[in-house]
Amino acid sequence: MSAKPGRMNARIALRVRTDSPALDAGLTAGYSDEVKRWAEVRPVGAVAYAASVQSDERVTHRMRMRLFSRITTKYEVVWNGWVYRVRRAKHEHDKRETLLEVEEQRRVDDESEVSNGE
Template structure:
């Protein structure tokens, strides 16, 4: 087992907001899961909170995943656990340009996506 594999201990859903038709002919926006992956998660430090929600656009957490996932800044991450938490992807990097780990900086947002 590699060092990277040992650090991927949390289940994360990679999600995208999608427009979904409703039965009354309208549409609604819903989070759709594109992949479930193992990830390492590290808090980056406190940010400004307003009503329990991140108030500025500063990354609050760093996620580390296996390289090769198609993640963009249009994605959201749902961290599973006793209490689910949602994050907006703010930046993505190929760790050490080695093609082994994808490092994502993300901002915690309200679970319903309203920040």
């Protein structure tokens, strides 16, 4: 699944989510500044999804972008009105690319969080 020029046509936003205690005994989510990147976004096939469910680490999409070596599983991806949690990040230094395996989490509630390609 090597990305060719022009295949990275989805504008994604990467951010770190930090949960802190709220006054009502819940959690309040805080987010770092977003880092915008161009990426190739593909849903996984049925077999890959079924295997990920069995291992209790659901993967719904793969996202390939230019090398971003500091990304970890603490990151979230915002794309196309959805928030995805990074499950795995594979840094392919010889190709100068990073492959993310992500799980679709939820719709973006606040319109200010939507990554609109700017």
